[in-house]
Amino acid sequence: MNIALIGYGKMGQIIERFAIERGHEVVLKIGRDNLADLTVSNLRKADVAIDFSTPDAAINNIYTCFEANVPLVVGTTGWYGQLQEIKDECLRGNNTLLYGSNFSIGVNLFFHINEVLAKVMNNYPVYDVQVEEIHHTQKLDSPSGTAMTLAEGIIENLDRKSEWVNELDGNPTIDVLKQEQVLIASQRIENIPGTHTVIYSSEVDEIELKHTAHNRAGFALGAVVAAEWLQNKQGFYNISDIFNLK
Ligand SMILES: NC(=O)C1=CN([C@@H]2O[C@H](COP(=O)(O)OP(=O)(O)OC[C@H]3O[C@@H](n4cnc5c(N)ncnc54)[C@H](O)[C@@H]3O)[C@@H](O)[C@H]2O)C=CC1
Numbered sequence: 001m002n003i004a005l006i007g008y009g010k011m012g013q014i015i016e017r018f019a020i021e022r023g024h025e026v027v028l029k030i031g032r033d034n035l036a037d038l039t040v041s042n043l044r045k046a047d048v049a050i051d052f053s054t055p056d057a058a059i060n061n062i063y064t065c066f067e068a069n070v071p072l073v074v075g076t077t078g079w080y081g082q083l084q085e086i087k088d089e090c091l092r093g094n095n096t097l098l099y100g101s102n103f104s105i106g107v108n109l110f111f112h113i114n115e116v117l118a119k120v121m122n123n124y125p126v127y128d129v130q131v132e133e134i135h136h137t138q139k140l141d142s143p144s145g146t147a148m149t150l151a152e153g154i155i156e157n158l159d160r161k162s163e164w165v166n167e168l169d170g171n172p173t174i175d176v177l178k179q180e181q182v183l184i185a186s187q188r189i190e191n192i193p194g195t196h197t198v199i200y201s202s203e204v205d206e207i208e209l210k211h212t213a214h215n216r217a218g219f220a221l222g223a224v225v226a227a228e229w230l231q232n233k234q235g236f237y238n239i240s241d242i243f244n245l246k
């Protein structure tokens with residue numbers, strides 16, 4: 001496949017390595033220094049585009065790929081407030097997009113186990129639940145997309161929870177946490193690729209489910225596999241459609 005990399009930072013560069021290893025060609029690389037090269041005609045040289053850019057840039061990049069009619073894998077997080085609008089536009093224009101807050105196999109297994117555990121916990125109301133995430137200090141969005149997916153997996157399956165709230169580095173955004181809220185506690189610490197923990201606590205004990213990324217290779221390989229999976233497909237997909245764990 002010919003691949004366009006939109007965003008050539010920490011992730012874009014590792015994705016390039018895996019793409020070449022798997023026999024693909026990178027025909028376009030977009031970073032902050034050559035944003036003007038992100039044109040419809042340049043994108044049309046690619047079979048698929050992979051966006052790991054910034055929360056602010058993602059929406060414009062998605063629309064440019066729609067205009068070029070190039071299938072797109074979006075790993076960028078921090079734009080999910082506009083998810084429904086993008087889904088509608090994708091389907092309306094017969095475009096193709098696959099997004100995911102986390103492309104690693106381990107985290108996708110973790111997402112599934114989190115949902116199963118949340119369902120079980122309906123029978124054990126003595127436990128309260130919270131999500132913790134730790135990332136490097138360059139991360140622009142909070143909470144992480146992965147933490148949002150975990151909190152949403154809990155809310156969809158645990159009847160006593162209906163929304164999440166976030167605090168960053170111990171600074172609460174609300175005065176009192178309500179019973180029906182899931183707290184996502186975010187921390188930013190130098191050089192951490194991504195650690196996520198779901199914690200159920202009662203007065204007598206705690207159950208922790210934890211995923212620690214040792215490096216970014218799992219995310220990057222997953223993005224290339226997702227781009228391969230998207231070949232000859234049309235529509236709006238999530239990474240969970242590949243793992244098919246339901
Ligand atoms: N879904 C997943 O599995 C993962 C998602 N991510 C997400 O991917 C995104 C990128 O992460 P990193 O590579 O660590 O960040 P980074 O800061 O190292 O790289 C971002 C790149 O985007 C470029 N950029 C800035 N404005 C742009 C624009 N308008 N168009 C295209 N490129 C632009 C920058 O020059 C930079 O090269 C973040 O949103 C992060 O949360 C990161 C790891 C895994």
Ligand SMILES: O=C(O)C1=N[C@H](C(=O)O)C[C@H](O)C1
Binds near residue numbers: 101135144146
């Ligand atoms: O910004 C990152 O680095 C990461 N972002 C994703 C997220 O927001 O969940 C995935 C991974 O945790 C690394």
